[in-house]
Amino acid sequence: MIKQKILVTVDNVIFTLxxxxxxxLLIKRDIDPFKNQRSIPWWFVLDNEDCDTAAYRELEEKTxxxxxxxxxxxxxxDPRRDPxxxxxxVAYMALVARENIFIKAWSYTSEVKFFPIASxxxxxxxxxKVIEYAIQRLKWKMEYTNLSxxxxxxxxxxxxxxxxxxxxxxxKFDVRNFRKKIDSLHIIKETWEKEIWVQYRPAKxxxxxxxxxxxxxxx
Amino acid sequence: MIKQKILVTVDNVIFTLxxxxxxxLLIKRDIDPFKNQRSIPWWFVLDNEDCDTAAYRELEEKTxxxxxxxxxxxxxxDPRRDPxxxxxxVAYMALVARENIFIKAWSYTSEVKFFPIASxxxxxxxxxKVIEYAIQRLKWKMEYTNLSxxxxxxxxxxxxxxxxxxxxxxxKFDVRNFRKKIDSLHIIKETWEKEIWVQYRPAKxxxxxxxxxxxxxxx
DNA sequence: CTAATAGTGTCTCTGAGACACTATCTA
DNA sequence: TAGATAGTGTCTCAGAGACACTATTAG
Numbered sequence: 001m002i003k004q005k006i007l008v009t010v011d012n013v014i015f016t017l018x019x020x021x022x023x024x025l026l027i028k029r030d031i032d033p034f035k036n037q038r039s040i041p042w043w044f045v046l047d048n049e050d051c052d053t054a055a056y057r058e059l060e061e062k063t064x065x066x067x068x069x070x071x072x073x074x075x076x077x078d079p080r081r082d083p084x085x086x087x088x089x090v091a092y093m094a095l096v097a098r099e100n101i102f103i104k105a106w107s108y109t110s111e112v113k114f115f116p117i118a119s120x121x122x123x124x125x126x127x128x129k130v131i132e133y134a135i136q137r138l139k140w141k142m143e144y145t146n147l148s149x150x151x152x153x154x155x156x157x158x159x160x161x162x163x164x165x166x167x168x169x170x171x172k173f174d175v176r177n178f179r180k181k182i183d184s185l186h187i188i189k190e191t192w193e194k195e196i197w198v199q200y201r202p203a204k205x206x207x208x209x210x211x212x213x214x215x216x217x218x219x
Numbered sequence: 220m221i222k223q224k225i226l227v228t229v230d231n232v233i234f235t236l237x238x239x240x241x242x243x244l245l246i247k248r249d250i251d252p253f254k255n256q257r258s259i260p261w262w263f264v265l266d267n268e269d270c271d272t273a274a275y276r277e278l279e280e281k282t283x284x285x286x287x288x289x290x291x292x293x294x295x296x297d298p299r300r301d302p303x304x305x306x307x308x309v310a311y312m313a314l315v316a317r318e319n320i321f322i323k324a325w326s327y328t329s330e331v332k333f334f335p336i337a338s339x340x341x342x343x344x345x346x347x348k349v350i351e352y353a354i355q356r357l358k359w360k361m362e363y364t365n366l367s368x369x370x371x372x373x374x375x376x377x378x379x380x381x382x383x384x385x386x387x388x389x390x391k392f393d394v395r396n397f398r399k400k401i402d403s404l405h406i407i408k409e410t411w412e413k414e415i416w417v418q419y420r421p422a423k424x425x426x427x428x429x430x431x432x433x434x435x436x437x438x
Numbered sequence: 439c440t441a442a443t444a445g446t447g448t449c450t451c452t453g454a455g456a457c458a459c460t461a462t463c464t465a
Numbered sequence: 466t467a468g469a470t471a472g473t474g475t476c477t478c479a480g481a482g483a484c485a486c487t488a489t490t491a492g
Contacts, residue, residue, distance in 0.1 A: 002226065002263050004226050004227065004263055004264070004266065005266060006225070006226075006227045006264065006266070007221065007223055007225075008223065008225045008227065008296075008307055044221050044223055045223070045225065045296070045307075047223065047224060047225070047298070047305060048298050049298065050296040050297050050298060051294060051296040051307070052296075072293060072294065074291060075270060075291065075294045075309045077227075077264070077269040077270040077271075077309070078269050079266070079267050079268065079269060086266060088227055088264075088270070088309075090294045090296070090307075157444085158444085158445085159443075159444075174482070174483075174484080175444090175445080175446090176445085176446070176447075176483095176484085176485095177481070177482060177483085179445080179446085180447095180480095180481095181480095181481085184480085195444095198442090198443085198490080198491085199441085199442070199443095199490080199491050199492075200441075200442040200443045200444080200489080200490055200491070201442075201443055201444050201445085201488070201489035201490045201491090202443090202444085202489080202490065203443075203444055203445085204444085204445090376471085377471085377472085378470075378471075393455070393456075393457080394471090394472080394473090395456095395457085395458095395472085395473070395474075396454070396455060396456085398472080398473085399453095399454095399474095400453095400454085403453090414471095417463080417464085417469090417470085418463080418464050418465075418468085418469070418470095419462080419463055419464065419468075419469040419470045419471080420461070420462035420463040420464090420469075420470055420471050420472085421462080421463065421470090421471085422470075422471055422472085423471085423472090
């Protein structure tokens with residue numbers, strides 16, 4: 001039988017929106033290598049689970065939310081990506097709505113924290129590369145699917161929806177053209193509720209018609 | 220240190236066009252499990268190489284061609300996908316031009332053979348799923364990149380180019396609209412050569428402007 | 439009534455798709 | 466000259482993008 005000494009892990013790039021900025025969850029390493037540097041959450045795949053299961057497990061451990069969007073991205077396999085052992089990692093990205101994420105990650109100490117992607121700290125391993133890959137995939141999929149629903153609260157305003165696209169795609173849209181386009185796609189519907197506690201004209205709240213990921217040209 | 224007993228392999232879904240049909244390279248297994256069934260070529264990742272390198276190595280061993288398009292697809296990790304051991308596989312797809320592929324795979328015995336995707340034989344492992352995934356990715360990428368160049372000979376006619384799209388996307392195109400579209404993309408240029416040995420009006424030969432993969436809306 | 443954001447319609451221009459005939463080569 | 470494929474232009478319609486004002490609420 002073949003001799004091979006490779007360890008397999010899953011890495012989770014967990015995205016959310018906080019105060020109009022895209023953020024990624026990072027943990028602080030308390031052991032070497034890269035002690036005190038940040039890294040994205042990762043862990044070993046167990047012997048009797050597949051990678052999706054492992055990624056979910058790791059995700060719940062850090063955020064305590066279920067019902068999250070999770071997608072396999074890419075497998076990183078440079079033989080020297082971990083200085084200790086030969087480790088291959090299957091990278092995932094997760095999208096969580098800020099209304100869900102507040103539950104656990106926030107209650108941690110500074111060991112688990114969201115960082116805006118515009119100012120990421122120094123990171124161990126090849127995690128910078130993994131995050132860059134994830135951002136690319138996120139942008140790309142935002143353009144042609146209804147993925148934005150997973151980063152929004154269940155009910156949201158059209159302005160919030162537009163802002164999600166503007167932030168992630170880093171691009172401004174015309175209000176009227178944006179609404180016309182969204183309307184033509186039939187991916188969201190009105191609720192009969194409105195914003196409350198706002199000091200201006202309250203906006204109508206909408207929700208997504210379909211929880212499934214659909215292929216749609218949004219922009 | 221963590222105990223983990225996982226083996227890592229790479230699977231290659233090797234596509235080419237033969238006689239107006241999309242084909243996949245399969246080998247015949249001469250040992251159990253799945254003895255005498257077909258499978259896509261795969262092999263173990265060596266300790267000091269990354270997965271891309273392993274996939275190239277496996278590819279050259281079967282086809283003897285270099286300069287091939289190779290892309291990582293997805294990592295399949297069901298704990299029971301190999302009945303003997305716990306094996307995780309990183310799947311790749313390769314595109315080869317028929318002018319290149321004839322070199323070695325053809326000279327093999329029946330052990331290594333191309334099968335049209337419309338009539339695939341019974342296959343071991345989860346290879347049906349892997350091939351289906353690869354076909355999806357291929358279709359998808361055909362629509363928005365200049366990937367078709369890797370499945371065509373270096374010089375080709377516009378009819379051949381159109382046929383590539385028609386076969387892979389399983390869809391007919393209007394000759395004039397297709398040419399108008401391709402022309403507007405500036406991805407190919409005329410050579411000053413024409414077809415020879417044909418029994419009708421010989422067509423002009425074209426070649427791709429750029430070997431790099433470009434993002435372009437083709438259809 | 440002021441400040442702040444929500445919400446709405448029209449025009450222009452580009453590009454996709456429908457459609458049919460002539461040109462060039464071999465045998 | 467028959468058979469086979471190459472090669473070419475126009476019109477219509479849909480959708481993208483540019484653009485500015487009125488509506489509604491809280492304080």
